Amino acid sequence: MRITLLVPNLRATAPSLRSYSTIISHAGSSSSRPATDTTRESILEEQRERDALFRKRKTEWKRRQRGETFLDHLIVHVRAGRGGNGCVAFHREKFKPYGPPSGGNGGRGGDVYILPDQHLTTLSSVPSRVRGNAGGHGMGTWQHGCVGAPVILRVPLGTVVRELPRGDPRRKQDEWETEDEAYAGLDKDERRQRWQERRWVHYPIGGGAGSGCTTRLPRVRQFGTLVASGGATGYGNPHFQSTTNPSPKFATRGYEGERVTLELELKLLADVGLVGAPNAGKSTLLRALTGGRARSTVAEYAFTTLNPVVGVVRMTEDGSFVVGGEDGTIYEETSVEEQRERVLMKSGAYADSPTRNQGLRSMGDDDERSIEAFRFTIADNPGLIENASDNVGLGHSFLRSMERSLALVYVVDLSGPAPWDELYMLREELEKYKPGMSERARMIIANKADLLASDGDPEEVRLARAKLARLEEFVKAEMSHDGRVLDVVPTSGKYSQNLRIVVQKLRKYVEEARRAPQTSSIDGTFYDATSNVQQS
Numbered sequence: 270m271r272i273t274l275l276v277p278n279l280r281a282t283a284p285s286l287r288s289y290s291t292i293i294s295h296a297g298s299s300s301s302r303p304a305t306d307t308t309r310e311s312i313l314e315e316q317r318e319r320d321a322l323f324r325k326r327k328t329e330w331k332r333r334q335r336g337e338t339f340l341d342h343l344i345v346h347v348r349a350g351r352g353g354n355g356c357v358a359f360h361r362e363k364f365k366p367y368g369p370p371s372g373g374n375g376g377r378g379g380d381v382y383i384l385p386d387q388h389l390t391t392l393s394s395v396p397s398r399v400r401g402n403a404g405g406h407g408m409g410t411w412q413h414g415c416v417g418a419p420v421i422l423r424v425p426l427g428t429v430v431r432e433l434p435r436g437d438p439r440r441k442q443d444e445w446e447t448e449d450e451a452y453a454g455l456d457k458d459e460r461r462q463r464w465q466e467r468r469w470v471h472y473p474i475g476g477g478a479g480s481g482c483t484t485r486l487p488r489v490r491q492f493g494t495l496v497a498s499g500g501a502t503g504y505g506n507p508h509f510q511s512t513t514n515p516s517p518k519f520a521t522r523g524y525e526g527e528r529v530t531l532e533l534e535l536k537l538l539a540d541v542g543l544v545g546a547p548n549a550g551k552s553t554l555l556r557a558l559t560g561g562r563a564r565s566t567v568a569e570y571a572f573t574t575l576n577p578v579v580g581v582v583r584m585t586e587d588g589s590f591v592v593g594g595e596d597g598t599i600y601e602e603t604s605v606e607e608q609r610e611r612v613l614m615k616s617g618a619y620a621d622s623p624t625r626n627q628g629l630r631s632m633g634d635d636d637e638r639s640i641e642a643f644r645f646t647i648a649d650n651p652g653l654i655e656n657a658s659d660n661v662g663l664g665h666s667f668l669r670s671m672e673r674s675l676a677l678v679y680v681v682d683l684s685g686p687a688p689w690d691e692l693y694m695l696r697e698e699l700e701k702y703k704p705g706m707s708e709r710a711r712m713i714i715a716n717k718a719d720l721l722a723s724d725g726d727p728e729e730v731r732l733a734r735a736k737l738a739r740l741e742e743f744v745k746a747e748m749s750h751d752g753r754v755l756d757v758v759p760t761s762g763k764y765s766q767n768l769r770i771v772v773q774k775l776r777k778y779v780e781e782a783r784r785a786p787q788t789s790s791i792d793g794t795f796y797d798a799t800s801n802v803q804q805s
């Protein structure tokens with residue numbers, strides 16, 4: 270198995286897009302002939318498309334900062350293996366100087382498959398160019414070439430695979446388009462000659478013989494895990510033997526392998542997604558809910574989290590989710606924990622590693638509380654800000670991970686001046702990303718409640734209560750879907766206060782959603798439940 274990996278020169282392509290759009294705008298403004306409305310419109314349309322592509326790449330670049338290797342969107346150019354050529358040979362043995370044709374057929378080119386792998390969490394290990402293995406050439410004494418070994422592309426579970434359609438600027442030419450381009454500008458005879466040279470080993474004088482083998486193969490798109498089938502074999506000269514031509518001196522070449530350009534999009538599968546503005550405390554909450562096991566950096570500056578992080582919440586029989594959860598433990602990052610988790614993540618054993626509860630139990634603590642009763646996953650997201658759809662901040666692109674969540678939870682900073690405005694903005698941005706997405710929201714976590722009335726002053730307590738009541742009023746008036754009002758829970762992620770009730774509610778939502786009939790359809794396309802790779 271061989272995978273060819275060539276890293277695209279992004280630095281070379283990104284500025285060229287910008288300069289291209291500048292050229293177009295100059296052409297539109299300084300042309301001596303006034304452009305008609307339709308041409309102007311089409312130029313503007315093209316410019317918009319290119320600018321959007323440029324902005325998307327810029328966002329991707331921002332998310333790759335600080336050495337983060339998480340990748341959830343990738344274009345892969347796949348070329349299956351070429352079929353081996355047929356051979357022209359004649360059998361020779363003692364007392365038999367003119368034996369029959371004995372050239373072997375070529376081997377089929379290697380196919381390219383795609384396979385979901387539960388141990389992968391990012392697309393960064395997937396090469397952006399994949400080339401299948403070529404089939405072996407045929408040889409004398411009827412020896413056929415070997416079949417090219419298949420190449421298997423491993424992708425994380427939840428990867429959506431689409432073939433880029435014709436006309437998409439990111440798509441590479443397929444095998445027939447390259448052939449047509451090679452013939453462009455040639456006259457009919459020259460074209461015919463080139464075509465025959467491409468098809469035949471030892472070009473048959475007069476042509477025609479066995480030409481049935483050189484017609485184009487029908488392009489069959491097979492669903493499932495096969496993404497590009499290897500090129501067909503070339504035939505050896507015995508294939509063309511007939512009564513009129515008992516010793517043909519020609520054979521065909523193998524066909525080129527199928528070429529496709531795939532768009533891979535990783536949509537993380539987490540039961541619950543946290544949506545909130547920067548610094549609302551999402552990462553702190555994730556760390557608190559997972560007992561500090563989920564590796565999500567916490568810091569007091571905005572945009573600490575650049576990529577989604579998924580953690581596992583494990584509930585015990587008595588409804589608690591982490592030993593000492595309510596005893597005032599402070600969750601900040603520790604480098605030792607991070608190091609340990611990184612090792613577990615890399616080995617793929619993270620989800621199955623023992624919780625702190627289970628760890629205690631294995632050390633002889635047989636307390637009822639340490640028996641795990643329910644498990645669900647929760648995803649922390651980068652901060653969402655106003656106009657993220659225009660690529661302000663980190664843009665919208667990371668929200669693709671939330672699309673498959675069963676429930677969404679808004680996280681707002683209750684100590685901020687107007688948490689209701691923040692909530693409104695979050696809902697608007699979700700709707701801008703995908704209309705109807707905000708309907709999946711089930712709860713509002715009013716975080717950093719510990720900052721209000723921290724010294725117990727009765728007047729401040731009254732103000733804090735009034736603020737919470739106002740937030741609840743707002744939610745009741747503005748944020749209900751089909752008569753269902755979202756729950757508002759004040760918490761403190763940092764000091765693990767009131768999180769038990771959050772986990773119990775989350776469990777209820779997840780159980781409800783899991784019980785509901787699975788209409789696991791995104792964008793009207795279908796998910797293969799067994800492989801978890803989407804087919805569109």
Ligand SMILES: Nc1nc2c(ncn2[C@@H]2O[C@H](COP(=O)(O)OP(=O)(O)OP(=O)(O)O)[C@@H](O)[C@H]2O)c(=O)[nH]1
Pocket residue numbers: 545546547548549550551552553554566567568569570571572573574575650651652653716717718719720760761762763764
């Ligand atoms: N007092 C208090 N501080 C908190 C609480 N939750 C988070 N913080 C602090 O708020 C700051 C931001 O927390 P993060 O968890 O990084 O916030 P975030 O929402 O993940 O931020 P981004 O990743 O930038 O979107 C950190 O300094 C935390 O210690 C809380 O409940 N109470």
Ligand SMILES: [Mg+2]
Pocket residue numbers: 551552553565566567573574649650651
């Ligand atoms: Mg964060």
